[in-house]
Amino acid sequence: MICAEVTIYPLKHNNPESVINNSIRVLQNENxxxxxxxxxxxxxxxxxxxxxSLKEMFDTAQEAGEVNMVVTISNAAD
Incomplete structure (x- = not known):
């Protein structure tokens, strides 16, 4: 098991909230x-x-244009 903390930063976008929300929404279909x-x-x-899941989030976010994605991965127990 691993943990990840991810943040999506849409660049040059008029509605960054929609880009972020769409990228998070794909997690509903992930395990x-x-x-x-x-x-x-x-x-x-x-x-x-x-x-x-991280790849799906990035792929979805980049459909709207330029995006930065910052991820921290850990295999430490919670």
Whole structure:
């Protein structure tokens, strides 16, 4: 099991909230536990599921244009 803390930063976008919300929404179809915070989203699950979820989040966010994604990964127990 690994944990990830991820933040999406849409660049040059008129409605950054929609980009962020759409990228978080894809987690509903992934096999990870997640909690949305005020600044970042925390994911927890099997390693391959967390990595796949992060890729899905990024792919969805970049559909709207330029985006930065900041991720911290940990394999430490909660």
């Amino acid at each position: 990870v536990d997640y909690k949305v915070g005020s600044i970042s989203t925390h994911l927890h699950g099997r390693e391959e599921d967390v990595w796949r």
